[in-house]
Amino acid sequence: MGEFRPVPEVLVYLAGSWRVQRSVRDRASGDEGRFDGITVFSALKEGGPGHDGLLHEESGAFVWLGVARPAERTLRFLPGPTPGTADVRFADGRPFHDLDLTSGRHIADHPCAADLYRGEFTVRDTDHWRTVWRVAGPSKDLLLTTDYVRVG
Incomplete structure (x- = not known):
């Protein structure tokens, strides 16, 4: 993908509902899975006026080795340290990664035990x-690609 669209304010851009399609590939075994669902970014009242973020709620079905299961996750997207950016956290408040789409593209790392998520x-x-x-580590070699399409 050669051209990226700059996003001056990531929280404004993400607000709303998105159709989600995710492919999951285990590069070691060759196994593949798929998630299909919806992600809703809704207002999160946290930190007082001017410091609101977004609650990210994802739900759908994950198919792995031919077996479909319901799947969901919740994240919190809080205002980042510089205008237009976000501080992404797990539902329990632990840090996940930063997000700066002001250039239309961003790389983030998340170390998790012996694994590195990039x-x-x-x-x-x-x-x-x-x-x-x-995702790379002693027991993981995964590639997760997620496409988001705005709903409505």
């Missing part, structure tokens, strides 16, 4: 963005 975030236009997470 995410690349790219914005195509007002209604399409993508994340690609590469």
Whole structure:
């Protein structure tokens, strides 16, 4: 993907509902899975006036080795340290990664025990963005590609 769309304010851009399609590939075994669902970014009242963020709620079905299971996750996107950026946290408040889409593209790392999660975030236009997470560690070699399409 050669061209990226700059996003001056990531929290404004993400607000709303997105259709989500994620492919998951285990690069060691060759196994593949798929998640299909919806992600809703809704107002999160935290930190007082002018410091609100977004609650990220994702739900859908994950198919792995032919077996479909319900799947969901919740994240918090808080205002970042510089205008237009976000501080992404797990539902329990633990830090996950930073997010700065002011250039339309961002790389973020998240160390997790012996594994390293490296995410690349790219914005195509007002209604399409993508994340690609590469997970590497002693027992993991995964590639997770997620496409988001704005609903409505």
